[in-house]
Amino acid sequence: xxxxxxxxLEHPFFAGMDDEHMDLVAGCARxxxxxxxxxxxxxxxxxxxxxxLRTGEVALEIHSPHQGAIQIARRxxxxxxxWSWIVAPYRWYCDARAIGEVRALGFDAVCLRNKWExxxxxxxxxxxxxxxxxxxxxxxxxxxxxxxxxRR
Amino acid sequence: MAxxxxxxPLPVPVRAVRRELEDVFTLDLDVSAIPGGIAFSPxxxxxxxxxxxxxxxxxxSGDPHDGQTLVHTIRAVGGVTRALWELxxxxxxxxxxxxxxxxxxxxxxxxxxxxxAGGIGLAPLRPVICHLLRQRGxxxxxxxxxxxxxxxxxxxxxxxxxxxxxxxxEVRVTVDHGGRGWRGxxxxxxxLLARVRCNPANTLAFVCGPEVMMRFTLRGxxxxxxxxxxxxxxxxxxxxxxVGFCGxxxxxxxxxxxxxxxFPWPRIAPFFGIREL
Numbered sequence: 001x002x003x004x005x006x007x008x009l010e011h012p013f014f015a016g017m018d019d020e021h022m023d024l025v026a027g028c029a030r031x032x033x034x035x036x037x038x039x040x041x042x043x044x045x046x047x048x049x050x051x052x053l054r055t056g057e058v059a060l061e062i063h064s065p066h067q068g069a070i071q072i073a074r075r076x077x078x079x080x081x082x083w084s085w086i087v088a089p090y091r092w093y094c095d096a097r098a099i100g101e102v103r104a105l106g107f108d109a110v111c112l113r114n115k116w117e118x119x120x121x122x123x124x125x126x127x128x129x130x131x132x133x134x135x136x137x138x139x140x141x142x143x144x145x146x147x148x149x150x151r152r
Numbered sequence: 153m154a155x156x157x158x159x160x161p162l163p164v165p166v167r168a169v170r171r172e173l174e175d176v177f178t179l180d181l182d183v184s185a186i187p188g189g190i191a192f193s194p195x196x197x198x199x200x201x202x203x204x205x206x207x208x209x210x211x212x213s214g215d216p217h218d219g220q221t222l223v224h225t226i227r228a229v230g231g232v233t234r235a236l237w238e239l240x241x242x243x244x245x246x247x248x249x250x251x252x253x254x255x256x257x258x259x260x261x262x263x264x265x266x267x268x269a270g271g272i273g274l275a276p277l278r279p280v281i282c283h284l285l286r287q288r289g290x291x292x293x294x295x296x297x298x299x300x301x302x303x304x305x306x307x308x309x310x311x312x313x314x315x316x317x318x319x320x321x322e323v324r325v326t327v328d329h330g331g332r333g334w335r336g337x338x339x340x341x342x343x344l345l346a347r348v349r350c351n352p353a354n355t356l357a358f359v360c361g362p363e364v365m366m367r368f369t370l371r372g373x374x375x376x377x378x379x380x381x382x383x384x385x386x387x388x389x390x391x392x393x394x395v396g397f398c399g400x401x402x403x404x405x406x407x408x409x410x411x412x413x414x415f416p417w418p419r420i421a422p423f424f425g426i427r428e429l
Contacts, residue, residue, distance in 0.1 A: 071332070139368075140342075140343060143368060149299065149300055149362065
């Protein structure tokens with residue numbers, strides 16, 4: 001548990017988190033490894049885990065019947081993958097595929113949700129860390145929607 | 153090229169034509185018959201005249217150390233550029249220029265340089281990169297961040313690879329979306345800035361691309377700590393005369409053709425993002 005806590009502390013997403021909350025997080029965490037091409041999750045599946053990448057890269061993809069898999073974003077070491085586990089109905093909206101070997105911290109989503117239901121301060125602390133990531137992703141998505149490099 | 157009449161084009165032959173992308177092509181113009189060739193500074197543009205059709209302002213995208221060939225990468229979007237698209241080696245185009253301001257390469261000596269380009273905005277920055285490759289030792293760390301719509305829309309793809317392999321500069325390419333086979337970055341070009349390594353206090357940034365991309369890039373660069381007056385942008389407007397006579401390209405009190413197209417950020421900041429301009 002202490003070893004895991006040490007690894008979690010090194011991840012930028014948890015920087016500065018106090019010890020009490022770190023214990024709560026560590027209680028829901030495990031080390032995970034994915035081979036090149038392996039899926040962390042697939043669209044429509046239950047969003048029961050979220051991931052903090054330690055090494056490697058992950059492609060977020062949406063499958064289109066006529067175009068195949070389309071990469072829409074890339075996450076790398078230090079990034080977080082997935083927030084569909086925060087909002088009901090807790091289903092992934094895209095695929096996440098390992099590019100090369102990926103090492104990650106995986107967090108049991110139900111475990112975390114239960115903890116922040118009973119400890120609102122912990123819940124706020126987690127939301128406070130997720131909201132800037134969501135904002136950055138929303139802004140990037142808007143830029144992609146503008147298709148700024150297209151023909152004018 | 154000193155012409156008595158600044159509005160009279162000089163005929164020059166097309167040496168080669170390359171299809172870069174679906175609607176983007178490059179013309180190599182043979183200027184070897186002009187005594188001394190055509191000397192230009194990276195960032196400047198020429199007026200290209202398709203005889204019988206009209207003129208268009210086109211950035212110079214070739215090596216500034218090659219005075220024999222003038223290189224232009226062009227997107228075929230209007231009547232003139234579509235006429236230029238039809239040209240073959242041996243055909244003749246009219247030339248005026250070079251015009252406008254240049255990227256401040258002298259001021260960049262000894263400093264880190266961050267180059268941010270989007271789409272065909274890489275073309276006006278290519279002369280900078282050609283120059284850097286020749287005089288790499290004169291500059292600090294060089295980071296190139298380039299964004300395109302998809303892997304099939306990457307301009308100068310083979311060259312980007314060569315620049316990366318040549319070493320001495322970090323070349324990062326991202327696409328808005330890609331197929332499963334794409335191994336590079338996915339996301340907007342501003343995402344790349346988070347990974348740029350430079351000394352912000354000693355960095356100059358050159359930015360060229362769609363205006364909305366430049367707006368967000370500015371925020372990203374300021375977020376890195378790069379000073380506003382160290383950020384230079386290449387602006388695009390509807391230039392007609394190229395010598396400040398006609399006013400078509402006016403931006404507030406500035407003429408893009410004469411005062412630009414390359415501006416330090418503080419100079420255009422009051423007018424940048426004003427919706428009516």
